[in-house]
């Protein structure tokens with residue numbers, strides 16, 4: 097299959113205008129004749145559903161939480177990028193574009209990234225108009241902070257709760273549409289399958305999580321904005337119920353899965369404390385504005401941290417990357433933390449930690465300023481660890497956090513399945529092999545407010561969508577398959593709980609396909625996962641029934657998909673014989689331990705097609721063609 | 734129940750078990766072993782693993798982010814919404830605040846407007862409907878002016894942020910002897926009402942949202958302050974008099990439409 101990314105012609109700067117100027121349009125009074133299904137209410141889904149409702153489409157919107165306001169976007173802390181250049185520090189659309197491409201280690205599609213940088217300024221305007229309480233200067237203008245991988249200050253923030261405030265903005269816009277009846281909201285409804293009719297995405301099958309009822313919904317287009325799959329690692333910074341089921345089910349129905357091995361390990365998370373641990377907590381990257389990262393120079397350092405003098409501390413990021421220092425990008429910072437711990441210099445239990453130290457910033461700026469900037473994060477740290485970070489440095493360690501991979505989409509954010517659109521973290525489009533901080537919120541809102549509402553219109557206006565309803569055989573078949581699957585999960589009546597399998601899968605992925613991967617480790621993973629998956633289906637113990645509120649069943653169903661996805665993740669990592677961004681193959685590194693790309697052979701998007709259970713997936717390549725920029729070795733030194 | 738090898742402390746839990754909305758429900762006693770590094774919800778995870786292994790039905794409780802921000806979690810521990818430490822969600826409550834031998838009673842939010850779905854899980858859709866009634870600034874995507882053309886004094890922005898920090902968990906309602914949702918509703922009214930962007934709809938918003946709050950069956954507010962004490966978003970009681978002031982003004986403006994033309 098040839099992948100057509102449908103990138104518009106003309107110079108990079110004009111591509112988006114070019115595309116918009118030549119889109120087919122649905123006239124205003126005809127919009128109400130179309131129904132768009134939007135799965136997800138995070139920044140991408142919430143913004144898209146609200147905007148589509150405003151345009152006059154009928155929207156059916158789904159989420160698994162009890163309210164759309166609780167989508168995982170709510171947890172984002174640090175901020176959102178926007179190329180406003182309010183600081184007069186030389187920022188521009190081009191610079192944001194270039195930083196993002198470089199941050200992604202030259203593995204993202206140029207045209208998409210340029211558009212992202214271009215609309216970033218509209219996002220800030222939109223959110224400010226909605227009343228998002230961004231940080232402000234005394235004169236009343238908007239304030240900025242710095243984030244990793246950039247040398248300008250372009251990150252807008254609402255204290256340490258930026259995601260919350262942006263999501264509430266989108267949620268409020270969404271509720272306004274719910275009130276008018278333009279959007280119908282289905283909370284606590286989980287999508288379990290995608291339905292195709294005549295090769296087009298026409299609907300979904302969902303489970304009502306309160307009653308267990310399986311139900312079908314039909315529309316003229318389907319949009320998946322269902323977030324990332326970092327929970328495949330079990331321990332991650334994602335919310336407990338984040339899952340891959342929506343995009344994985346779509347993948348099994350024909351949508352290509354792109355770059356699954358591009359996963360992001362975030363450098364600053366609270367270290368794990370025990371085997372009962374249910375998730376890891378992120379300490380926002382914004383802390384690296386004022387916190388300094390270090391480890392003792394001596395192995396087995398016994399002195400209390402405040403008695404280790406300056407000369408015995410290694411501020412390794414400042415030492416290795418003098419021009420970016422503590423704001424080196426995430427993949428680089430995580431890897432360096434891992435190296436220090438591998439060298440036996442790590443701090444805290446098990447030597448799995450490094451210090452993030454605020455003492456100098458507190459001395460320089462005063463505790464009040466630090467409290468104003470990061471108060472809620474400091475409180476959270478203290479609640480979890482019982483240590484006061486105003487007095488002792490935080491201990492941090494990398495954790496699975498974000499997934500750059502996702503369903504393959506073209507320039508219009510449509511997958512290879514006509515009528516199936518994918519937005520936000522669920523698609524692969526903008527971050528290449530590594531995402532820069534404060535860019536996921538930007539991408540979610542860019543997709544949701546400014547791209548999807550237009551491109552879906554073009555698809556609908558292009559015609560060819562036949563009348564159908566949910567009595568169509570395709571729906572009935574999908575419903576039957578789901579019922580069989582749920583019965584199988586409930587019927588195994590084995591010995592082990594879902595969590596015990598999920599943890600084991602997560603450990604395999606973390607050990608063999610985490611911060612560092614090698615041919616051997618990946619081959620090991622690819623032998624272990626299928627065996628465990630097979631056992632899962634036979635020896636699983638899920639209590640209760642399917643016609644009921646049953647949280648174990650929900651989880652069992654999600655973990656079943658993580659197994660299949662995990663295998664593809666490792667297969668992709670094995671196939672990519674180079675290191676780039678978050679994908680670090682130990683065989684491919686420079687003498688000083690940096691990722692070594694192989695542009696001649698691997699400057700492509702790996703888009704995998706599902707061929708059936710226990711079948712080898714099929715690889716499709718989309719070559720990455722750069723018109724504007726030169727591929728360069730990424731350096732933050 | 735077996736001590737499950739997680740060490741340290743042994744606790745006795747009396748937990749509200751209710752199969753569904755029509756089941757009358759009852760307390761059931763469990764023994765669980767925990768250690769001080771666990772979060773409260775991790776302790777319940779451990780309990781559930783034991784229950785499942787023994788072939789019993791695990792306890793239903795809501796949670797998602799487990800970082801204190803999504804508002805999904807929440808139940809009452811020994812009479813206190815989100816537990817005894819106050820100012821944080823139950824997912825942020827750690828076992829080091831408890832000691833060996835403690836007896837704890839766990840029950841769901843109790844309020845007419847929050848029907849119980851199962852065990853500790855309730856339906857909070859009423860809060861969404863209050864937002865639907867007017868908890869937004871009507872601005873269409875794409876119609877926004879340049880962000881810095883709207884200057885917002887830092888002080889207003891700070892007040893807005895502090896009110897907007899509400900996570901919508903419903904603890905305020907659970908804490909209130911009248912099951913009032915005033916802290917929730919007035920937090921949103923304050924957030925939007927102190928910002929220049931929120932002025933055009935300021936008085937219709939307060940009337941519509943207040944009417945909806947009453948229609949949902951939440952109680953009235955007698956300013957007892959129990960809500961503020963348990964609020965994990967640290968929303969201050971101050972938002973309630975702010976809302977009341979707007980409500981009176983809004984009601985007057987409604988009776989005298991000429992006054993409305995004058996805006997805020």
Ligand SMILES: Cc1cc2nc3c(=O)[nH]c(=O)nc-3n(C[C@H](O)[C@H](O)[C@H](O)COP(=O)(O)OP(=O)(O)OC[C@H]3O[C@@H](n4cnc5c(N)ncnc54)[C@H](O)[C@@H]3O)c2cc1C
Pocket residue numbers: 135136137138139140141158159160161164166167168169170171172173174175176258259285286287288321322323324333334335338339341342378380497498519520521522533534535536537538540
């Ligand atoms: C702790 C943390 C902090 C972060 N901080 C930042 C930051 O400071 N800046 C930044 O730019 N990015 C940050 N990120 C990343 C960013 O928050 C996410 O990438 C982004 O919010 C994802 O948005 P989304 O709309 O794609 O998906 P989500 O917000 O994850 O929403 C997914 C939606 O899909 C629904 N859903 C999922 N599966 C199904 C299903 N099967 N059926 C029905 N509904 C389903 C969910 O209910 C939810 O509504 C952070 C991430 C984490 C974990």
Ligand code: FES
Pocket residue numbers: 795796797798799800801802803804805806807822823824825
């Ligand atoms: S689970 Fe999100 S606030 Fe507790």
